[in-house]
Amino acid sequence: MTVGFVLADRFTLSAFSTFVDALRLAADEGDGSRQDRCRWHVMSASGRPIVSSAGVEVMPTSGLLPPESLDYVAVVGGLLPRSGGPARPIDSMTEAYLVRAAERGRPLVGVCTGSFVLARLGLLDGCSICVSWYHYRDFVELFPELSASADRLFVKDGDRITCSGGTGAADLAASLVDQHLGQALARKSMRILLQDRARPGVGPQPQPPSTAQAQDPRVKRALLLMEQHVGDPLSVEAIALELSIGARQLERLFRDALGIGPNAAYARLRLERADWLLRMTEHSVTEVALECGFADCAHLSRSYKASFGRPPSAVRPRRRQAADLAKI
Template sequence: MTPAPRLRIGFILAPNFTLSAFANFVDVLRLAADEGDRSRPIHCRWTVLSHTGRAIRSSCGVSVTPDTDHANPGDFDYVVVVGGLIDDKARLAKSEIAFLKECAKAGIPLVGICTGAFILYRAGLMQDRKCCVSWFHHNDFMDQFEGLQPISDRIFVVDRDRLTSSGGASAAHLAAFLVDRHLGRSAARKSLNIMIVDGRAEGDAPQPGPPMIFETRDPLLRRALAMMQDNLGAPLSIEAIARRLDVSRRSLERRFKAQIGVTPAQASVEIRLTHATYMLDHSDASVAKIADATGFCDASHLTSVFHDARGITPAKWRRGDRRET
């Protein structure tokens, strides 16, 4: 006789959900549920829910077909909401929000992955709870939920019966946390080892990726900064950014100087330097490759700009010798 699963997870996928976050979470469950990677849902069971019964399209275009359009809160130990793109199309159906509220009333813990925390907050299901949001979406959260301060320097946060994760690889670590809680540490470690994820990270582990250097609530400046962030390897000219924003270069420069304290050109260089610094600290890439990835002409150009800004060469920074000789 097959034993009852010790961990039962229901998934609600928002339209335009992030496929990698969902896949990472599920794969930890899959590998913990059986011997080796045989994938039988013995110790864990996972179910994709949709009250419409229709396939849900992810942000990358791949669709996932739900397992059922009927469920009871008591069928699950946790219900996980996987978010993704932040737009009006990414909202859950009223019936799905109603189901989440039923789960909360029944005491079923709710989990928000990626922008799933946005969905839970919007549904009124995060009262007096802290939440984890990706550093990339920190300002988006502040804009939507005035007065609330998300945690954007950790990979996941557990606050009583609400668990939130920044998404991506951190979804695997949150899933491993639940597997450890219900099946034991060896099962969690096994899943991550097979997935070639380096060790099980606790929730207070820092989020990877460079921090948001400049913070502003100005929508136009945020769009400008996003363009700089999205075009690291081939930086846009300030004229091109201004043209895309339908403003003059002079107007854009005045706005940057007034609200951020630097010119757009200075902001662009600092964003690229921050990414270069992050790559020096977290990769084995050569200085030449880092220069190419962050929009500098070559290793010599990056070294010159880096030295002017940091007072040290990239090579010495990587060696940990932060004192210029």
């Protein structure tokens, strides 16, 4: 199995290193790092070092190789522009190369925010896409027409693979090793990386704070779905359908795991998000209400006071309070 890596400017070092290390450990016997069963190349059109988001530079090992010589072309993303990343994370020659690789039927892999790079090039149109819960809202804002989820580690959709990043990159690499070289080598890689086994792609992402108290993976995934649909709440039936279980079973799972039903958990999650926005941002109460799926300002105010014992105006940042007073 041969993988060509395209590293975006300010790429995430951990996502790249865990992916390539899972390949390295499967490549030969022991820990010799010989590229016998697996080969990997860090490709670059310029040949210059690529700087990670941690400031560590990685030297390319090759130019842009013929797509036909690779089993996968993996794009490792990193910092987004709003976080100080570059407006254009890869150069025009590499963009054209990715389009050409897609036209020639090469499987493309988006790791971490590598999915953003592929989406900008129109290479994820019509695909199911996996992104990190941390970047889900960024993705939806930039690509509202695409179908993205943040409730699993990675998604394979034909010749497009997208991965949430982080340690999930090792799980994806192990899955590819298993597919090409067998389960024994995949297991070897993960055990040397001190993981008991590779997690499946449908495993829930570890996890925004709202899911920390849940142990059942189905409840975690349900909470992640709620998290990414705070502003446009899903019905319990829709969530259950996404998890391939019945609404009554979902109700039982929530009561066993959290002591409350899914509707109550959803309401609590939305109120927690509203509380954070009220305390940490200068959004108006109406803006917070709409962003958190409440019908209007009055609906949020009633629910918030019933839950926290004070009205939303009591927790406004001082700058917002001053601005509100100035309008009186």
